[in-house]
Structure formats: C-alpha cells, structure tokens
Amino acid sequence: MALHMIKLCVGAGTIEALLDWRRTHQAGESWTLRTRQTPKRAAELVDGGSLYRVFKGVILCRQRILEVRTVGEGAAARCEMTLDEAVVRVVPTPRRAFQGWRYLQPKDAPADLSAEAFGEVPSALARQLRELGAW
Template identity: 40%
Template sequence: MADHINLIKLSVGSESVADIAHWQKHRSKQLKGGQYYHLTRMWPKREADLLNGGSIYWVVSGVLQCRQRVLRLDEIIGKDGIRRCGLILDPEIVLTEHQLKRPFQGWRYLKPEDASRDLPAHRASDEAIPPKLSAALAEIGVR
C-alpha cells in the first residue's frame, strides 16, 4: 500500500496542458518565492500523506492529462481575512496517460492505485492529442 495520497482537480478554463503551463507562468499574483501556488479554500486533512510524495492531477476538458508534485502547503490569508491553503507546486508538469473524469467541484483525494501512470520519457514530447479525440480514446480504454 502506498504511503502517500494525491489530489485531483479540474483545470477550469484550460483546453490543454499547455494552457495550464501558460497560466501558471504568467500568474504573477500567485507566486510565492518564485513558485506557483494553487489557492483553495479547504486545507487537506491528509496533509502529511499529501506531502509524502503526492501530486495534484489535472483534469483538462474532461480528461485527466497531467500532474504536478505538491511541494508544501502554505497558509494564505486573503484580503477578506479568511485563511486559505496555497498548494505550492513543482513547476514541472508531468504528462500522464489519459483517463476520462466526470465533472466535480473542488478537489478530491486520489489514491495512488487509481492515478494515471506517467507517460514514458520517450513519449513526453508527443504532440498533444486534441481533447475530443483523447476523451474518445480514454472512453474505449486506450490510454
């Protein structure tokens, strides 16, 4: 049994993994110490498990396509005085095998055994498959 847990999150507004990378690179308001953080209202109760090698898996256009390792969790107090969680992410975006995912709100825990496998290094530079084709392939079990 794995000793870590992952998160899964919809990347709302993104149409590709390149969109995620562009968003994070140009989102200067969400940089802390030069690293991008994803802001969330809820603090993961399984923080220790998440920080023991966990990643956030991104769902783009209904298909799980990539992940980023979660490096740490930082407390961020908004202008409204509310405490939020800043998920400090590794800048490296790792492409994964595609997996169809239904829409959901917020983030969810993702067990390692349910997570998509990383693409082999020789496939990491493959041209991105259009989202509709990727979804169709994932639906029939072709990753």
C-alpha cells in the same frame, strides 16, 4: 504513504494553455495553487503526493505537491499549495466533473506517460495529440 489530489483545471483546455498562463501570471514565483479548503491529510499529500489535473473531462498531467499551508484566519482562511515546476504527462484517463478537489489513492492514479511507451513519435503528430489533449 503518499496520497494524491485531483482537481479540475478551469480556464485552460490543454496543458500548453496552463503553461502559457503560468508564464503570464506567475513568472518568477513559485507555482502556487490556491483553494478554499485546506486538506486535513496535508502531511500525506506532501509525502510524495501529486496534484492530478483534469482538462475537459480527462486527467492529463500531474505535479508533485511540495508544501501545503493555510493562510489567513477564520472565514478568510485559504489553502495555498506549492507545486513542483515539472508537469508530468500521464496516461489520459476519463474523469467526471466534480466541484473543488478530491483525494486520489495511489492505486487509482493514472500512470506517467513516457516516450519509451510509444517509441519515437513524429513531432507533427505529437503536437496534434497535445493540442487535442490526448498526450
């Protein structure tokens, strides 16, 4: 059964800022998230789980988790997660601040946004909503 993870997106206030950072810092590499603690339930995360990102108190997107591994040993050990390149926008959902990451049960995960849910949105309006982090 899939299990998800939720993490604050520090340093990027919007999905577009995250994607710009990606193009600048990890272009040509697999998308890797580094964190201190390796999840004990890593097998469940890789079994269809996603990383949900919180921007300024709102969950806005997710990426599928492809691999979870521990690098280093002892006190220097860290976790590296390989993420799918596709960033899927989700229904904006408020979330209080927390440290590190948390597991997110599938029943508590926000639904994916789709163009069909809103019909045809004018591009200028869509851009403004994205800039505000609302879409």
